[in-house]
């Protein structure tokens with residue numbers, strides 16, 4: 001059974017250009033972003049992207065991360081995927097993780113879409129034989145047609161996302177992490193993606209996604225977590241959390 005538990009997770013991101021006094025003086029006065037603070041005992045400035053975060057995601061949960069720019073949504077996903085090591089606290093992940101945001105990983109910009117399906121598939125743990133056997137099906141799902149014969153560097157962000165999405169969901173991971181971007185697809189791709197996502201969720205994995213699209217969050221998620229300055233402001237049913245967040249923006 002897949003699960004994710006974060007206990008007291010702090011992520012401080014050091015800023016190496018510490019020459020500016022104005023950074024220190026503007027601490028906490030802004031509506032967006034994490035908390036900018038001098039690091040204890042040093043002259044270094046850090047951004048506290050996550051502040052003592054406790055979070056449990058259980059098998060079958062579909063969690064939407066909501067909040068203003070810089071609230072910490074992407075940082076949570078990066079911690080869950082192992083890209084960021086927490087400054088303090090602990091992370092426990094049970095299950096195979098596939099993430100949809102490090103889409104450059106395991107991909108070669110000069111190789112074609114077809115070749116990248118093989119490369120990224122192997123990076124995600126397929127054997128060459130397994131991924132070759134499935135590459136046709138994955139290629140069709142991308143809807144990229146003849147672009148699959150073109151080098152990846154000729155793709156738009158949305159096209160790269162299609163490719164990454166098709167490969168990631170093909171491997172049926174137990175935990176899927178998505179950061180924005182998926183909204184970059186067109187309507188036909190999104191409905192195809194939803195169908196695939198429903199199948200994925202039907203296999204009872206975990207989905208954690210960050211998005212500014214309420215429609216996408218409402219259709220894919222059941223739980224919502226509203227982040228603010230690296231902390232959880234509210235969590236609960238996705239519709240209730242989105243409603244409260246919208247009210248706070250209006251007020």
Ligand SMILES: Nc1ncnc2c1ncn2[C@@H]1O[C@H](COP(=O)(O)OP(=O)(O)OP(=O)(O)O)[C@@H](O)[C@H]1O
Pocket residue numbers: 013014015032033034035047048049067068069070071072073074075076210
């Ligand atoms: N590479 C970095 N260097 C410095 N600060 C960073 C870096 N990455 C993130 N941060 C800071 O960490 C905080 C949290 O950022 P994060 O990307 O998690 O926010 P977010 O909620 O995903 O925002 P958005 O909705 O704009 O994508 C912000 O204050 C941001 O400035």
